[in-house]
């Protein structure tokens with residue numbers, strides 16, 4: 019039987035790719051694109067960015083001597099073509115599944131994965147580190163950071179450019195500009211890139227790009243441009259030239275000839291180089307080109323029709339938040355909704371349409387998002403920052419210094435708290451309870467169901483200081499959601515079941531498995547609701563009437579809600595035995611969410627087994 023991918027079959031590693039002649043690369047690109055499409059249709063994953071990076075990946079591995087030359091993929095959600103031609107084609111069937119390969123570059127997966135990514139805008143810093151390491155070691159390695167226009171909106175990318183442009187290291191930054199983040203890209207930089215493409219800059223830049231490839235010997239032309247640049251003669255300079263880079267482009271990132279020629283020339287240059295390429299997100303697959311947002315990260319789908327598998331029958335917590343935000347905005351004109359580039363994932367699409375003047379997508383700028391909210395709160399507005407737990411890690415100082423210290427009434431709607439499944443440890447929200455509960459002035463809530471989530475968000479809005487509501491990815495137990503909103507008593511949990519000997523003190527998503535286990539154990543169950551302030555009265559009562567307390571949370575055990583309980587018992591001088599259940603002190607690999615929880619003992623069976631272990635009949 020003839021293979022569907024005859025040329026791709028011959029490329030197990032980049033060394034095989036480098037044996038191909040230039041004419042074969044187009045065919046390889048077509049096969050690689052088709053393979054990705056059919057593979058991701060089976061597994062789900064980040065489709066659109068990968069389709070857009072096919073030619074770039076081939077050209078990079080063709081021209082550069084990987085893995086000695088270092089490729090650092092920003093975010094890493096576009097690294098599937100790279101994975102496939104670096105020995106992991108067969109493994110794509112297990113992409114993002116338990117025991118399978120990760121959806122992002124991972125150093126212990128392959129020597130070609132030079133740097134683990136998942137969070138955005140780290141590539142220039144990491145590649146610069148590698149470039150400087152090569153220089154210090156007297157090696158001729160090249161380091162390449164491949165960063166998208168969305169990832170380029172982050173401050174961290176500019177911190178790195180600022181440093182790199184002033185260091186004589188062999189760093190190449192490739193800006194993969196597809197005019198999209200997950201949703202359409204935003205901000206002044208995005209406007210600038212658009213002008214660079216279409217206005218007077220583009221004409222000049224394109225001429226320069228053509229010259230690199232045209233009749234003037236490319237090396238001479240690049241040397242001339244570099245010299246002009248050094249002498250400050252290049253006018254008008256692009257922003258990147260002002261940062262000290264030799265700017266080349268924009269060029270067509272799907273034209274393999276242009277890519278290979280340009281990269282070949284650049285590889286011979288020394289010092290900081292900046293190549294601007296233009297690509298199309300979803301390239302080659304009409305449904306993804308038409309709706310790159312839908313196919314950014316997609317569930318399994320039917321490749322012929324583009325029909326995507328529907329998973330959730332119940333509303334997700336994200337939807338509960340999105341609906342609450344619109345309802346709240348209708349009654350609270352001072353409400354402002356803020357997202358750091360996660361409009362769809364955070365449930366802000368309807369709000370952005372209904373309240374465009376009160377909606378701010380600030381780009382991939384978590385730090386700025388929080389301090390921007392702080393400023394709004396100073397002047398009487400009620401900002402709600404919708405943010406994934408994992409990305410809030412980026413904005414810790416802003417939360418402490420700019421918000422909590424000044425007791426500003428900013429609401430944090432923290433999505434993806436706990437394990438997130440297929441994205442794995444880069445995206446897990448495992449730490450927020452630990453890193454938030456130690457911040458003075460902050461109220462911290464963990465809803466156990468959809469309605470509690472809505473009421474907690476409302477409660478957060480009524481407080482005169484910062485408040486956070488953290489809820490998991492996906493659906494909850496399916497509670498009926500009340501249209502009305504009322505404030506919950508702050509710092510009060512509720513006893514959901516009265517039993518004997520053992521009390522399960524459950525936070526958020528752990529209330530449902532605690533209730534399931536409790537019937538079999540005849541245990542008491544408290545929905546603790548607040549991690550801060552903790553319900554000391556309830557705790558006191560349960561400690562005095564039970565032999566064993568078990569704390570349950572979908573957060574690291576270390577420093578989490580269970581630790582808060584133990585600190586409180588110590589303070590109250592209550593010697594009741596406590597067992598803490600939560601996420602262990604390891605990074606948990608990607609997989610199916612329910613199975614991951616089960617493996618941590620965080621399901622009804624695991625809770626039951628733990629109680630039997632500590633409280634024999």
Ligand SMILES: Cc1ncc(C[n+]2csc(CCOP(=O)(O)OP(=O)(O)O)c2C)c(N)n1
Pocket residue numbers: 066067093095096136137138165166167168169170196198199200299358359360382409412
């Ligand atoms: C710190 C951080 N914030 C948010 C995200 C979520 N995120 C992943 S990809 C992405 C858009 C990236 O856009 P771009 O770099 O242009 O790549 P493209 O998707 O267009 O290929 C966002 C916002 C992230 N990974 N890291």
Ligand SMILES: CC(=O)[C@@H](O)[C@H](O)COP(=O)(O)O
Pocket residue numbers: 064093095136200314315363434438441445491
């Ligand atoms: C790569 C990235 O950071 C996002 O695309 C992330 O994978 C989205 O996760 P959700 O699917 O949970 O929105």
Ligand SMILES: [Mg+2]
Pocket residue numbers: 166167168169194195196197198199
């Ligand atoms: Mg982009």
